[in-house]
Amino acid sequence: MTTATDTRSPAATARMRGTTDASDTVIALDGLRRHYGLGDRAVKAVDGVDLSIRRGEVVALLGPNGAGKTTTLDMLLGLTDPSSGTVTVLGQKAAQAAASGRIAAVLQTGGLLSDLTVRETIEVIASLHGRDALARVPDVLARTDLDALARRRISKCSGGEQQRVKFALALVADPDILVLDEPTAGMDVTARRHFWDVMRADADAGRTIVFATHYLEEAEQFARRTVVMHRGRVVADAPTAQLRAGLGARIVSATLPMAGSSHEAADALVARLAATDGISDVRVDADRLSLRATDSDAAASTLLASGAHDLEIAAPTLETAFTALTED
Amino acid sequence: MSHSITISPTMLRVEALRQLRNPYTLAFTLGMPVAMYLLFGASMGYGSLSAGNGNVAFYVMVSMAAYGAAVAMSSITSLAATEAKQGWGRQLAMTPLRTAGYAATKLINAVSFAALAVAAVFAAGLATGAEATDAWRWFACAGIMLGLGLMFGLYGLGVGLFFNSDTAAALASISMTFFAFFGNVFMPLDGAMLAIAHFTPMYGFVALSRWPLTEGTLTTGQTDPLWMLLLNVAAWLLVFAALVAVGVKRSRSRR
Numbered sequence: 190m191t192t193a194t195d196t197r198s199p200a201a202t203a204r205m206r207g208t209t210d211a212s213d214t215v216i217a218l219d220g221l222r223r224h225y226g227l228g229d230r231a232v233k234a235v236d237g238v239d240l241s242i243r244r245g246e247v248v249a250l251l252g253p254n255g256a257g258k259t260t261t262l263d264m265l266l267g268l269t270d271p272s273s274g275t276v277t278v279l280g281q282k283a284a285q286a287a288a289s290g291r292i293a294a295v296l297q298t299g300g301l302l303s304d305l306t307v308r309e310t311i312e313v314i315a316s317l318h319g320r321d322a323l324a325r326v327p328d329v330l331a332r333t334d335l336d337a338l339a340r341r342r343i344s345k346c347s348g349g350e351q352q353r354v355k356f357a358l359a360l361v362a363d364p365d366i367l368v369l370d371e372p373t374a375g376m377d378v379t380a381r382r383h384f385w386d387v388m389r390a391d392a393d394a395g396r397t398i399v400f401a402t403h404y405l406e407e408a409e410q411f412a413r414r415t416v417v418m419h420r421g422r423v424v425a426d427a428p429t430a431q432l433r434a435g436l437g438a439r440i441v442s443a444t445l446p447m448a449g450s451s452h453e454a455a456d457a458l459v460a461r462l463a464a465t466d467g468i469s470d471v472r473v474d475a476d477r478l479s480l481r482a483t484d485s486d487a488a489a490s491t492l493l494a495s496g497a498h499d500l501e502i503a504a505p506t507l508e509t510a511f512t513a514l515t516e517d
Numbered sequence: 518m519s520h521s522i523t524i525s526p527t528m529l530r531v532e533a534l535r536q537l538r539n540p541y542t543l544a545f546t547l548g549m550p551v552a553m554y555l556l557f558g559a560s561m562g563y564g565s566l567s568a569g570n571g572n573v574a575f576y577v578m579v580s581m582a583a584y585g586a587a588v589a590m591s592s593i594t595s596l597a598a599t600e601a602k603q604g605w606g607r608q609l610a611m612t613p614l615r616t617a618g619y620a621a622t623k624l625i626n627a628v629s630f631a632a633l634a635v636a637a638v639f640a641a642g643l644a645t646g647a648e649a650t651d652a653w654r655w656f657a658c659a660g661i662m663l664g665l666g667l668m669f670g671l672y673g674l675g676v677g678l679f680f681n682s683d684t685a686a687a688l689a690s691i692s693m694t695f696f697a698f699f700g701n702v703f704m705p706l707d708g709a710m711l712a713i714a715h716f717t718p719m720y721g722f723v724a725l726s727r728w729p730l731t732e733g734t735l736t737t738g739q740t741d742p743l744w745m746l747l748l749n750v751a752a753w754l755l756v757f758a759a760l761v762a763v764g765v766k767r768s769r770s771r772r
Contacts, residue, residue: 316526
């Protein structure tokens with residue numbers, strides 16, 4: 190991987206200086222709504238989102254399919270007009286910022302022309318951004334590992350390779366803000382790792398990065414801040430570490446000891462667990478007990494010591510995380 | 518920057534290359550008109566007979582070249598519309614390229630390719646005995662068909678915007694062949710067929726393209742007044758413009 194330092198552009202240097210100003214808001218979403226259709230059948234894809242992102246932040250937009258992530262990003266890029274509310278990007282309207290290349294994106298639905306080669310595709314988009322961008326093409330090809338594929342037709346590229354081409358299209362404008370919608374979809378493990386390595390270098394160079402994902406793991410590993418969306422609304426917005434701690438409870442389940450007349454012993458165990466700090470949702474179904482515990486090790490050890498067996502510990506899935514976030 | 522029309526030479530070059538390596542466009546816009554000219558013009562015994570201010574071979578050559586120009590225009594613009602509607606349009610939306618710049622790029626592309634189609638048929642004509650009384654008549658015919666051919670650029674744009682991408686390309690090319698048959702382009706029509714032909718979209722276009730040669734006289738002896746041909750072109754221009762307007766509305770509402 191080429192390091193970001195030896196290819197740093199004037200814009201990147203400007204960004205570095207910019208990071209010293211902590212209150213520098215680069216993205217402001219205000220009362221953002223986008224509805225499709227009319228009347229009773231109206232779909233509220235985005236239903237009142239307020240969000241402010243500062244220069245240099247790395248933000249994950251997390252949510253299940255249909256949460257409104259893509260629509261939010263489309264409005265952020267000026268590709269879709271909000272039904273109500275405003276989008277301000279670097280003090281400009283979203284479409285202006287996107288046209289000038291100050292905000293760029295890897296789109297989930299962004300299509301490429303199948304009969305162009307990789308190099309032609311990147312050159313066309315670069316040429317529209319001007320001479321500087323065109324001069325950046327060889328560097329961008331190297332950074333996205335597309336050198337060897339430069340002469341290949343898009344139609345002959347795999348899904349992951351096409352995803353890298355889209356990434357190159359976003360990088361070629363040298364944007365201040367990079368928006369990524371499910372950026373690693375279709376990539377294999379190696380490509381995925383390489384992708385995030387490149388992104389990390391970019392983030393360190395001061396680029397603001399906003400990415401949508403439905404992988405909890407990608408948000409955890411890469412974003413310092415996570416915004417959780419559900420049904421068109423922001424249901425959580427916090428530093429990722431803090432959010433993870435909140436969602437960190439694991440599900441512990443085990444079969445209770447039912448031998449002989451130890452019914453009372455089992456009841457006592459259930460009562461004791463239910464009273465323990467950090468344990469919630471204790472449920473018994475036939476002789477199977479399940480609970481939610483922040484310290485799953487301690488809960489497991491208590492259960493095993495009491496003669497429970499067939500122990501299982503499950504990490505919270507995104508589904509359970511959303512249930513937890515949306516229940517109250 | 519934001520007010521001037523952005524056109525990128527790189528994009529023009531790549532767009533031209535795309536057309537040149539697309540076997541489909543090559544066959545329909547360059548190959549087919551030349552082949553049809555050779556078949557129905559050059560290789561026929563009547564080719565050297567006199568017709569208006571030239572010979573029959575020249576008449577057939579101009580007809581086929583006009584068809585090639587019209588197909589080149591409509592296929593490139595229909596493709597342009599479908600590409601813009603799809604994901605590529607979203608990529609372009611995130612560049613300084615505005616709709617005007619995109620349209621200008623595709624228009625330059627379409628006119629250049631139409632000119633290439635005309636040049637190919639004219640070269641074949643020059644090599645196989647197509648003759649006009651004056652050299653300027655060659656240029657006049659070429660100029661008229663390239664200028665008026667823009668109406669089929671509008672048609673392709675409308676079809677591309679109105680229909681989904683899979684249908685649009687096929688529909689644009691099939692309908693052009695249909696228009697050509699019923700527009701007195703491929704072979705001389707007569708009787709009821711000719712009466713109907715007067716109202717079809719390619720009739721005025723091709724008759725005006727042949728005007729420097731025929732001055733309105735048909736191979737079957739009748740004469741078309743100039744105003745009637747101009748009216749045909751004007752009426753269909755309006756229809757195509759309306760199709761584009763409806764197409765724009767429809768593609769917006771589907772987004």
